[in-house]
Amino acid sequence: MRIGIVCYPTFGGSGVLATELGKALADKGHQVHFITYQQPVRLTEYNANIFYHEVRVTSYPLFDYQPYETALSSTMVDVIINHQLDLLHVHYAIPHASAAYMAKKIVATQGIVIPVITTLHGTDITLVGRDKTLAPVVAFSINESDAITAVSQNLRDETYSIFDIKKEIEVIHNFVDLSRFKRKPIDPFRKVIAPNNERIVVHASNFRKIKRVFDVVKIFAEINRQIPSKLLFVGDGPDRFDAENLSRELGIIEDIRFIGKQEQIEEILAVSDLFILPSEYESFGLAALEAMAAGVPLISSDAGGLPEININGKTGFMSPVGDVASMSRQAITILENDDVLKTFKVNAYEQAKKFDINNIVPIYERLYDRFLLKSQPAKKLSQEKI
Ligand code: GMT
Numbered sequence: 001m002r003i004g005i006v007c008y009p010t011f012g013g014s015g016v017l018a019t020e021l022g023k024a025l026a027d028k029g030h031q032v033h034f035i036t037y038q039q040p041v042r043l044t045e046y047n048a049n050i051f052y053h054e055v056r057v058t059s060y061p062l063f064d065y066q067p068y069e070t071a072l073s074s075t076m077v078d079v080i081i082n083h084q085l086d087l088l089h090v091h092y093a094i095p096h097a098s099a100a101y102m103a104k105k106i107v108a109t110q111g112i113v114i115p116v117i118t119t120l121h122g123t124d125i126t127l128v129g130r131d132k133t134l135a136p137v138v139a140f141s142i143n144e145s146d147a148i149t150a151v152s153q154n155l156r157d158e159t160y161s162i163f164d165i166k167k168e169i170e171v172i173h174n175f176v177d178l179s180r181f182k183r184k185p186i187d188p189f190r191k192v193i194a195p196n197n198e199r200i201v202v203h204a205s206n207f208r209k210i211k212r213v214f215d216v217v218k219i220f221a222e223i224n225r226q227i228p229s230k231l232l233f234v235g236d237g238p239d240r241f242d243a244e245n246l247s248r249e250l251g252i253i254e255d256i257r258f259i260g261k262q263e264q265i266e267e268i269l270a271v272s273d274l275f276i277l278p279s280e281y282e283s284f285g286l287a288a289l290e291a292m293a294a295g296v297p298l299i300s301s302d303a304g305g306l307p308e309i310n311i312n313g314k315t316g317f318m319s320p321v322g323d324v325a326s327m328s329r330q331a332i333t334i335l336e337n338d339d340v341l342k343t344f345k346v347n348a349y350e351q352a353k354k355f356d357i358n359n360i361v362p363i364y365e366r367l368y369d370r371f372l373l374k375s376q377p378a379k380k381l382s383q384e385k386i
Contacts, residue, residue, distance in 0.1 A: 207237025
Protein backbone atom coordinates (compact mmCIF):
# COMPACT_ATOMS: atom_id res chain seq x y z
CA MET A 1 0.00 0.00 0.00
CA ARG A 2 1.12 3.58 -0.56
CA ILE A 3 0.17 5.61 2.46
CA GLY A 4 0.50 9.35 3.02
CA ILE A 5 0.94 10.29 6.68
CA VAL A 6 0.41 13.89 7.71
CA CYS A 7 1.46 14.91 11.21
CA TYR A 8 3.28 17.38 13.40
CA PRO A 9 6.98 16.52 13.33
CA THR A 10 7.67 17.56 16.92
CA PHE A 11 8.00 15.68 20.24
CA GLY A 12 4.21 15.92 20.85
CA GLY A 13 2.33 12.65 21.30
CA SER A 14 0.41 12.86 18.03
CA GLY A 15 3.58 13.28 15.97
CA VAL A 16 5.37 10.52 17.86
CA LEU A 17 2.46 8.13 17.38
CA ALA A 18 2.12 8.98 13.67
CA THR A 19 5.85 8.52 13.08
CA GLU A 20 5.98 5.21 14.94
CA LEU A 21 2.97 4.04 12.92
CA GLY A 22 4.65 5.03 9.65
CA LYS A 23 7.86 3.23 10.63
CA ALA A 24 5.95 0.08 11.57
CA LEU A 25 3.99 0.14 8.30
CA ALA A 26 7.22 0.60 6.33
CA ASP A 27 8.76 -2.38 8.15
CA LYS A 28 5.77 -4.40 7.02
CA GLY A 29 6.47 -3.51 3.39
CA HIS A 30 4.11 -0.58 2.85
CA GLN A 31 5.41 2.55 1.16
CA VAL A 32 5.00 5.44 3.57
CA HIS A 33 5.11 9.13 2.62
CA PHE A 34 5.42 11.60 5.50
CA ILE A 35 4.10 15.03 4.62
CA THR A 36 5.02 17.75 7.11
CA TYR A 37 7.13 20.90 7.53
CA GLN A 38 10.18 19.28 9.16
CA GLN A 39 11.76 15.86 9.49
CA PRO A 40 9.76 14.11 12.26
CA VAL A 41 11.88 13.80 15.42
CA ARG A 42 11.36 10.07 15.74
CA LEU A 43 12.27 9.50 12.08
CA THR A 44 15.96 8.94 12.66
CA GLU A 45 16.91 5.89 10.62
CA TYR A 46 16.97 5.28 6.89
CA ASN A 47 14.28 2.97 5.57
CA ALA A 48 13.89 2.35 1.83
CA ASN A 49 10.09 2.35 2.21
CA ILE A 50 9.93 5.76 3.85
CA PHE A 51 9.75 9.06 2.00
CA TYR A 52 9.69 12.52 3.53
CA HIS A 53 8.05 15.43 1.72
CA GLU A 54 8.65 18.83 3.19
CA VAL A 55 5.86 21.39 3.09
CA ARG A 56 7.47 24.63 2.00
CA VAL A 57 5.57 27.79 2.76
CA THR A 58 6.03 30.76 0.45
CA SER A 59 6.63 33.98 2.26
CA TYR A 60 5.51 37.24 0.71
CA PRO A 61 5.54 40.75 2.23
CA LEU A 62 1.76 40.94 1.94
CA PHE A 63 1.29 38.04 4.32
CA ASP A 64 1.14 38.77 8.02
CA TYR A 65 0.40 35.07 8.42
CA GLN A 66 1.96 32.48 6.16
CA PRO A 67 -0.53 30.21 4.34
CA TYR A 68 0.63 26.87 5.81
CA GLU A 69 -2.65 25.08 5.25
CA THR A 70 -2.71 25.99 1.55
CA ALA A 71 0.91 24.88 1.15
CA LEU A 72 0.08 21.63 2.94
CA SER A 73 -2.89 20.89 0.64
CA SER A 74 -0.74 21.64 -2.41
CA THR A 75 2.00 19.30 -1.18
CA MET A 76 -0.60 16.62 -0.53
CA VAL A 77 -1.89 16.99 -4.10
CA ASP A 78 1.62 16.70 -5.46
CA VAL A 79 2.43 13.57 -3.42
CA ILE A 80 -0.95 11.91 -4.08
CA ILE A 81 -0.48 12.31 -7.83
CA ASN A 82 3.24 11.74 -8.24
CA HIS A 83 3.50 8.84 -5.82
CA GLN A 84 0.11 7.34 -6.61
CA LEU A 85 -1.01 7.19 -3.00
CA ASP A 86 -3.75 4.79 -1.99
CA LEU A 87 -4.85 6.83 0.99
CA LEU A 88 -4.05 9.74 3.27
CA HIS A 89 -3.92 9.28 7.02
CA VAL A 90 -3.88 12.60 8.85
CA HIS A 91 -3.02 12.90 12.55
CA TYR A 92 -4.42 15.79 14.62
CA ALA A 93 -7.43 17.43 13.01
CA ILE A 94 -6.07 20.99 12.89
CA PRO A 95 -5.30 21.90 10.15
CA HIS A 96 -4.60 18.46 8.70
CA ALA A 97 -8.18 17.28 8.20
CA SER A 98 -9.32 20.43 6.39
CA ALA A 99 -6.12 20.53 4.30
CA ALA A 100 -6.77 16.90 3.32
CA TYR A 101 -10.38 17.71 2.40
CA MET A 102 -9.11 20.42 0.06
CA ALA A 103 -6.51 18.07 -1.51
CA LYS A 104 -9.14 15.37 -1.95
CA LYS A 105 -11.42 17.80 -3.82
CA ILE A 106 -8.56 18.99 -6.03
CA VAL A 107 -7.44 15.52 -7.12
CA ALA A 108 -11.07 14.55 -7.70
CA THR A 109 -11.07 17.02 -10.60
CA GLN A 110 -8.54 14.66 -12.23
CA GLY A 111 -10.68 11.62 -11.54
CA ILE A 112 -8.56 10.50 -8.57
CA VAL A 113 -10.29 9.15 -5.49
CA ILE A 114 -8.22 9.40 -2.32
CA PRO A 115 -9.69 8.16 0.96
CA VAL A 116 -8.88 10.37 3.97
CA ILE A 117 -8.57 8.89 7.44
CA THR A 118 -8.44 11.35 10.33
CA THR A 119 -7.05 10.34 13.72
CA LEU A 120 -8.08 12.61 16.57
CA HIS A 121 -5.44 12.95 19.28
CA GLY A 122 -6.81 15.12 22.07
CA THR A 123 -6.32 18.86 22.21
CA ASP A 124 -7.42 19.12 18.56
CA ILE A 125 -10.88 18.38 20.02
CA THR A 126 -10.95 19.17 23.72
CA LEU A 127 -8.93 22.40 23.82
CA VAL A 128 -7.99 24.07 20.55
CA GLY A 129 -10.56 22.52 18.24
CA ARG A 130 -13.57 23.61 20.26
CA ASP A 131 -12.51 27.27 20.09
CA LYS A 132 -15.07 29.30 18.13
CA THR A 133 -12.41 30.49 15.70
CA LEU A 134 -11.75 26.91 14.56
CA ALA A 135 -14.74 24.74 15.50
CA PRO A 136 -16.87 24.94 12.30
CA VAL A 137 -13.91 23.95 10.11
CA VAL A 138 -12.85 21.20 12.50
CA ALA A 139 -16.37 19.69 12.67
CA PHE A 140 -16.87 19.94 8.92
CA SER A 141 -13.54 18.36 8.00
CA ILE A 142 -13.97 15.53 10.52
CA ASN A 143 -17.40 14.78 9.08
CA GLU A 144 -15.95 14.81 5.56
CA SER A 145 -13.25 12.27 6.44
CA ASP A 146 -13.81 8.78 5.08
CA ALA A 147 -12.94 7.30 8.45
CA ILE A 148 -12.39 8.83 11.86
CA THR A 149 -10.41 7.27 14.68
CA ALA A 150 -9.82 8.44 18.25
CA VAL A 151 -6.97 7.31 20.50
CA SER A 152 -9.24 6.47 23.44
CA GLN A 153 -12.84 5.76 24.29
CA ASN A 154 -12.84 8.97 26.31
CA LEU A 155 -11.74 11.07 23.32
CA ARG A 156 -14.41 9.43 21.18
CA ASP A 157 -17.08 10.37 23.74
CA GLU A 158 -15.71 13.91 24.13
CA THR A 159 -15.75 14.40 20.36
CA TYR A 160 -19.40 13.39 20.11
CA SER A 161 -20.31 15.65 23.02
CA ILE A 162 -18.44 18.71 21.68
CA PHE A 163 -19.21 18.43 17.95
CA ASP A 164 -22.14 17.30 15.85
CA ILE A 165 -20.32 14.31 14.33
CA LYS A 166 -22.52 12.23 12.07
CA LYS A 167 -20.11 9.38 11.43
CA GLU A 168 -18.80 6.49 13.44
CA ILE A 169 -15.61 7.24 15.35
CA GLU A 170 -13.52 4.11 15.83
CA VAL A 171 -11.30 3.79 18.88
CA ILE A 172 -7.74 2.70 18.13
CA HIS A 173 -5.63 3.13 21.22
CA ASN A 174 -2.09 4.52 21.22
CA PHE A 175 0.56 1.83 21.03
CA VAL A 176 4.14 1.25 22.05
CA ASP A 177 7.06 -0.71 20.63
CA LEU A 178 7.89 -2.86 23.66
CA SER A 179 11.21 -3.98 22.22
CA ARG A 180 12.42 -0.38 22.19
CA PHE A 181 11.63 0.19 25.87
CA LYS A 182 12.87 -3.10 27.27
CA ARG A 183 16.32 -1.82 28.17
CA LYS A 184 18.76 -2.81 30.85
CA PRO A 185 19.52 0.20 33.08
CA ILE A 186 22.91 1.71 32.34
CA ASP A 187 24.52 1.71 35.79
CA PRO A 188 27.00 4.57 35.26
CA PHE A 189 24.11 6.71 33.98
CA ARG A 190 21.99 5.86 37.02
CA LYS A 191 24.93 6.74 39.28
CA VAL A 192 25.30 10.16 37.71
CA ILE A 193 21.68 10.97 38.47
CA ALA A 194 21.36 9.15 41.79
CA PRO A 195 24.87 8.70 43.26
CA ASN A 196 23.53 7.32 46.55
CA ASN A 197 21.02 5.01 44.91
CA GLU A 198 18.12 7.39 45.48
CA ARG A 199 14.76 6.62 43.85
CA ILE A 200 14.40 8.26 40.44
CA VAL A 201 11.11 9.96 39.60
CA VAL A 202 10.42 11.28 36.10
CA HIS A 203 7.99 13.56 34.30
CA ALA A 204 8.04 14.11 30.53
CA SER A 205 5.82 16.59 28.71
CA ASN A 206 5.61 19.82 26.76
CA PHE A 207 5.28 21.83 30.01
CA ARG A 208 1.98 23.36 28.94
CA LYS A 209 -0.63 24.43 31.51
CA ILE A 210 -2.67 21.29 30.83
CA LYS A 211 0.22 19.14 32.17
CA ARG A 212 0.17 20.74 35.66
CA VAL A 213 3.95 20.59 36.11
CA PHE A 214 3.71 22.60 39.36
CA ASP A 215 1.80 19.65 40.81
CA VAL A 216 4.74 17.46 39.79
CA VAL A 217 7.11 19.72 41.74
CA LYS A 218 4.82 19.72 44.81
CA ILE A 219 4.33 15.94 44.74
CA PHE A 220 8.08 15.45 44.46
CA ALA A 221 8.70 17.86 47.37
CA GLU A 222 6.57 15.57 49.57
CA ILE A 223 8.24 12.38 48.26
CA ASN A 224 11.65 13.93 48.77
CA ARG A 225 10.83 14.86 52.38
CA GLN A 226 10.35 11.18 53.18
CA ILE A 227 12.42 9.20 50.68
CA PRO A 228 15.88 9.95 49.26
CA SER A 229 14.98 10.72 45.66
CA LYS A 230 15.74 12.63 42.49
CA LEU A 231 13.36 14.10 39.90
CA LEU A 232 14.08 14.28 36.18
CA PHE A 233 12.06 16.73 34.11
CA VAL A 234 12.17 15.76 30.43
CA GLY A 235 10.94 18.15 27.74
CA ASP A 236 10.47 21.87 27.51
CA GLY A 237 7.68 24.41 27.26
CA PRO A 238 5.99 27.47 28.71
CA ASP A 239 5.85 26.42 32.40
CA ARG A 240 9.40 25.16 32.67
CA PHE A 241 10.86 28.40 34.00
CA ASP A 242 8.26 28.76 36.75
CA ALA A 243 8.60 25.08 37.65
CA GLU A 244 12.29 25.71 38.21
CA ASN A 245 11.50 28.75 40.40
CA LEU A 246 9.02 26.74 42.45
CA SER A 247 11.61 23.99 42.94
CA ARG A 248 14.01 26.62 44.26
CA GLU A 249 11.38 28.14 46.57
CA LEU A 250 10.59 24.70 47.99
CA GLY A 251 14.30 24.05 48.58
CA ILE A 252 14.47 20.94 46.41
CA ILE A 253 16.26 22.28 43.34
CA GLU A 254 19.40 20.28 44.18
CA ASP A 255 17.43 17.07 43.70
CA ILE A 256 15.81 18.09 40.41
CA ARG A 257 17.30 18.08 36.94
CA PHE A 258 15.71 19.71 33.93
CA ILE A 259 17.20 17.75 31.06
CA GLY A 260 15.24 19.21 28.12
CA LYS A 261 13.97 17.39 25.05
CA GLN A 262 15.46 13.93 24.75
CA GLU A 263 15.45 11.60 21.77
CA GLN A 264 16.64 8.62 23.83
CA ILE A 265 13.80 8.64 26.35
CA GLU A 266 14.12 4.85 26.70
CA GLU A 267 17.54 5.24 28.36
CA ILE A 268 16.04 7.58 30.94
CA LEU A 269 13.01 5.41 31.59
CA ALA A 270 15.25 2.37 32.04
CA VAL A 271 16.73 3.92 35.21
CA SER A 272 13.45 5.41 36.50
CA ASP A 273 11.25 4.18 39.35
CA LEU A 274 8.11 6.28 38.97
CA PHE A 275 6.41 8.43 36.32
CA ILE A 276 4.18 11.34 37.36
CA LEU A 277 1.47 12.65 35.03
CA PRO A 278 -1.05 14.82 36.92
CA SER A 279 -2.59 16.36 33.74
CA GLU A 280 -5.77 18.40 33.64
CA TYR A 281 -6.70 16.33 30.60
CA GLU A 282 -4.99 13.55 28.69
CA SER A 283 -6.81 11.84 25.84
CA PHE A 284 -4.59 8.80 26.40
CA GLY A 285 -1.14 9.63 27.79
CA LEU A 286 1.37 8.14 25.36
CA ALA A 287 4.32 9.32 27.49
CA ALA A 288 2.89 7.33 30.42
CA LEU A 289 2.44 4.23 28.27
CA GLU A 290 6.07 4.46 27.15
CA ALA A 291 7.09 4.66 30.81
CA MET A 292 5.00 1.59 31.64
CA ALA A 293 6.58 -0.27 28.72
CA ALA A 294 9.90 0.36 30.45
CA GLY A 295 8.44 -1.08 33.66
CA VAL A 296 7.85 2.28 35.35
CA PRO A 297 4.68 2.61 37.48
CA LEU A 298 2.44 5.64 37.08
CA ILE A 299 1.05 8.26 39.44
CA SER A 300 -1.55 10.13 37.43
CA SER A 301 -4.74 12.10 37.56
CA ASP A 302 -7.90 10.26 36.58
CA ALA A 303 -8.61 12.70 33.73
CA GLY A 304 -9.66 11.79 30.19
CA GLY A 305 -8.38 8.47 28.90
CA LEU A 306 -5.87 7.83 31.71
CA PRO A 307 -8.17 5.25 33.39
CA GLU A 308 -7.95 3.29 30.12
CA ILE A 309 -4.26 2.63 30.78
CA ASN A 310 -3.54 3.09 34.49
CA ILE A 311 -5.08 0.40 36.72
CA ASN A 312 -5.57 1.92 40.15
CA GLY A 313 -3.59 0.08 42.82
CA LYS A 314 -1.92 -2.19 40.28
CA THR A 315 0.08 -0.33 37.63
CA GLY A 316 0.13 2.82 39.75
CA PHE A 317 -2.51 5.06 41.26
CA MET A 318 -4.96 7.71 40.08
CA SER A 319 -6.40 10.70 41.94
CA PRO A 320 -8.67 13.60 41.00
CA VAL A 321 -6.96 16.43 39.12
CA GLY A 322 -5.09 18.71 41.53
CA ASP A 323 -5.17 16.34 44.52
CA VAL A 324 -1.49 16.71 45.25
CA ALA A 325 -1.78 15.27 48.78
CA SER A 326 -3.30 12.03 47.53
CA MET A 327 -0.82 11.69 44.66
CA SER A 328 2.09 12.25 47.08
CA ARG A 329 0.82 9.59 49.51
CA GLN A 330 0.35 7.11 46.66
CA ALA A 331 3.81 7.81 45.25
CA ILE A 332 5.36 7.18 48.66
CA THR A 333 3.39 3.91 49.02
CA ILE A 334 5.03 2.68 45.82
CA LEU A 335 8.53 3.99 46.47
CA GLU A 336 9.05 3.25 50.16
CA ASN A 337 9.25 -0.52 49.85
CA ASP A 338 11.45 -2.47 47.43
CA ASP A 339 9.02 -5.37 47.06
CA VAL A 340 6.01 -3.12 46.48
CA LEU A 341 7.96 -1.16 43.88
CA LYS A 342 8.98 -4.37 42.14
CA THR A 343 5.38 -5.60 41.96
CA PHE A 344 4.14 -2.29 40.52
CA LYS A 345 6.96 -2.34 37.97
CA VAL A 346 6.01 -5.83 36.77
CA ASN A 347 2.32 -4.89 36.62
CA ALA A 348 3.06 -1.71 34.66
CA TYR A 349 5.01 -3.68 32.09
CA GLU A 350 2.29 -6.36 31.83
CA GLN A 351 -0.36 -3.68 31.24
CA ALA A 352 1.78 -2.01 28.54
CA LYS A 353 1.80 -5.33 26.65
CA LYS A 354 -1.91 -4.81 25.85
CA PHE A 355 -0.92 -1.79 23.78
CA ASP A 356 1.91 -3.53 21.98
CA ILE A 357 2.61 -2.20 18.49
CA ASN A 358 2.05 -5.71 17.10
CA ASN A 359 -1.53 -5.70 18.35
CA ILE A 360 -2.52 -2.19 17.27
CA VAL A 361 -0.85 -1.62 13.89
CA PRO A 362 -2.83 -4.47 12.24
CA ILE A 363 -6.03 -2.68 13.31
CA TYR A 364 -4.94 0.32 11.25
CA GLU A 365 -4.04 -1.96 8.35
CA ARG A 366 -7.50 -3.55 8.41
CA LEU A 367 -9.02 -0.08 8.43
CA TYR A 368 -6.95 0.88 5.37
CA ASP A 369 -7.96 -2.33 3.60
CA ARG A 370 -11.63 -1.41 3.86
CA PHE A 371 -11.00 1.72 1.84
CA LEU A 372 -8.68 0.17 -0.71
CA LEU A 373 -11.45 -2.08 -1.89
CA LYS A 374 -13.57 0.98 -2.66
CA SER A 375 -11.05 3.22 -4.41
CA GLN A 376 -8.59 3.06 -7.26
CA PRO A 377 -4.94 4.04 -6.78
CA ALA A 378 -4.12 7.53 -7.94
CA LYS A 379 -2.89 7.51 -11.55
CA LYS A 380 0.16 9.57 -12.39
CA LEU A 381 -1.35 12.48 -14.29
CA SER A 382 0.10 15.73 -15.46
CA GLN A 383 -0.17 18.54 -12.95
CA GLU A 384 0.75 21.17 -15.49
CA LYS A 385 -2.63 22.81 -15.59
CA ILE A 386 -3.36 22.76 -11.91
O1 GMT B 1 0.19 15.88 25.16
C1 GMT B 1 0.23 16.82 24.39
O2 GMT B 1 -0.06 17.98 24.71
C2 GMT B 1 0.64 16.57 22.97
C3 GMT B 1 -0.51 16.00 22.23
C4 GMT B 1 -0.29 15.97 20.74
O3 GMT B 1 -1.28 16.02 20.06
O4 GMT B 1 0.81 15.91 20.23
O5 GMT B 1 -0.77 14.69 22.74
C5 GMT B 1 -2.07 14.15 22.56
O6 GMT B 1 -1.92 13.03 21.70
C6 GMT B 1 -1.24 11.90 22.27
C7 GMT B 1 -1.12 10.83 21.21
O7 GMT B 1 -2.35 10.38 20.78
C8 GMT B 1 -1.98 11.43 23.52
O8 GMT B 1 -1.37 10.29 24.07
C9 GMT B 1 -1.99 12.57 24.54
O9 GMT B 1 -2.72 12.18 25.68
C10 GMT B 1 -2.68 13.78 23.91
N1 GMT B 1 -2.59 14.93 24.82
C11 GMT B 1 -3.67 15.46 25.40
O10 GMT B 1 -4.80 15.03 25.25
C12 GMT B 1 -3.41 16.63 26.28
